[in-house]
Amino acid sequence: MSWFWRGLRAGVLTEGPAPEALPESLSPGLPRATEFSTPAQAAEIAARCPTGALEAQDRVVGVQPDRCVDCMRCKSAQEWRHDVRWAHPDAVERFGSRFKHSIHVRIIDAGDCGSCLNELAQLTGPSYNLHRFGIFITPTPRQADVLLVVGPVTRQMAGPLKVAYEAMPSPKRVLAVGACAASGGIFGPSVMSAGGAADAVPVDLTVPGCPPPPLAIIGALRALCGQEPPA
Ligand code: SF4
Ligand code: SF4
Incomplete structure (x- = not known):
């Protein structure tokens, strides 16, 4: 009973993470473009990346976030960001508020390793409570506004993914x-998989990470609705 009265007194059903708790504990972060002292140093840092996410141009190492798998090989040198956007x-401005009231999301596992799905499974739990934003998971594409794809899209899943997309009503x-769906990640393109979801269906937005943390996924879903990520 004490928890019940405590909840009533607090008056808060679901709370966001404290701002100071965001770094490290909730998000591994992502590298960002960094300037080094010499072109040779920049080239050495870029060469550390196993997925080609880093590219050296003169003294600056740029980042293609969709390719980053958070292996941390560049973390000691590259500047790092810990937000969840x-x-x-520009996604919020780009998509406007067309889906601003309530959306249904159909999740398709197109060959994910399990980790991206684990992050998605947390979205509807009490910690993240996705429903408070009017975002719901649906088992059928016919009711879906958003098709959420994880995995690099295996050859076997390319067809079913296209069928699911075609079955959705417009606008969609x-x-x-995840890096796999965004760019093929560490699996594709290969004999077994495509180079990401965009090889099968038109992708509107990507969330990098391997896997991305739940708050980054919620932020992307809200961006698709033309709304800012949760604070
Ligand atoms: S964390 Fe790993 S995958 Fe990501 S940019 Fe750095 S080296 Fe590349
Ligand atoms: S992005 Fe990483 S965590 Fe997600 S399915 Fe690919 S390998 Fe697994």
């Missing part, structure tokens, strides 16, 4: 979650 920064949007 991992989808493209596609969100690729």
